Amino acid sequence: NAQERPAWAKETKEQKEKRMKWWTDARFGMFIHWGLYAVPARHEWVKYYERIPDKEYEKYFNLFDPDLYNPKQWAAKAKEAGMKYFVITTKHHEGFSLWDTKYSDYKATKTPAGRDLIKPMVEAFRAEGIKVGFYYSLIDWHHPDFEIDASHPPTPQGKDEREAANKGRDQKKYQAYMKNQLTELLTQFGPIDVLFTDFSYDGKGHKEWDSENLLKLIRKLQPNIIVNDRLDLNDTDWGWDIKTPEQFMPREWLTVKGEKVPWETCQTFSGSWGYHRDENSWKSVPQLIAMLIETVSKGGNLLLNVGPTARGEFDERANERLEGIGAWMKQHSRSIYGCTQAPDSFKVPQNCFLTYNPEKKRMYIHLMQWPFKSLHLEGFKGKFKYAQLLNDGSEIKFYSPTKEGSHTTETTKDGDVILNLPVQKPNVEIPVIELI
């Protein structure tokens, strides 16, 4: 970037780690996608996929009436699932604002909802001790100055058509609008812990968003905020905080210039982010728990999305999954909170994910398949003193085989430890062994 880096972009690695510690310890957050697209209930990109003209999309604005909206219930569900922060779509690509913004009439206040929906949400989650994150869409399909590109619905088919449609549009004015809206969001709702901007692509990047100045403003208004990487700013030089792969599980801890960086995968229950009535691709509770474990085993966070309905509720499929995850978390969150990838010196046993708490020096072995009686731990000898099942705190006995006697010696190497597991798998989705 041509501009000089501001002071905050020069914080040391240690300073950054300290600022982000609550977030790296938290490991698990709730994403919430809520907007007018909850009314058609067939994907938050429905305006794009179905080429819906503005006039026709208006009907969802006029019908948006979340009469069952009770953010205390949402917050209670997030808490029950073990989520430590939440991120709400204050405005998605459709351009509709959930708060009472001064800078647009395309907002919840002007719909049958008739009020600011963000303030009570922020209050409800804070009251549960859950940190507050705002998602803000850089893309805006409603603002009259947002320059139309190939992914703008209803998508003009040709370049000429787009150029004609852009007569009179001034992206600079849209930049000012974003700054005004972000100023509201970052000054009127108390401390905001996370900002999730979305997103840059072929059509638009840091020039079109004025990303450098946007980030400067964000840091000025909320110096401790954690900002994602979607502003199209150069690697770490420009001071974004987290890498955010979308519906994707990386092979290993994500790096920038060879250095491990904080990362968060955002994931959905069923594919769509907005409430989708007819989607049949819902992940199961054990799949979702496995996703959380695998993410932490690679040093990342999981931001798991709920798309509330048009009437303002989490639907029963979402609640069932949040409850299932919560039941597991109640007994096993020790292997998640404050944990990270295990040191390389520990070899990952077959069909297992390891997580490690570096402060407590405890290792967690997640058994994705229950073996018959023996779990072989290569090179673990002398690295722990006690082993227990995490769900009930019951002792697991172990031994290191010797060269003499046992039939196990032929396939066992020096330094191995064998855990004596019960024949029956404990009655939990994914059993965990804690090494102390």
Ligand code: H79
């Ligand atoms: O808010 C959620 C999504 O709506 C948004 N980010 C998450 C958090 C998002 N949707 N898609 N993407 C991000 C990735 C971009 C996809 C695109 Fe395309 C490829 C845009 C244009 C080409 C697929 C095909 C989607 C639209 C057309």
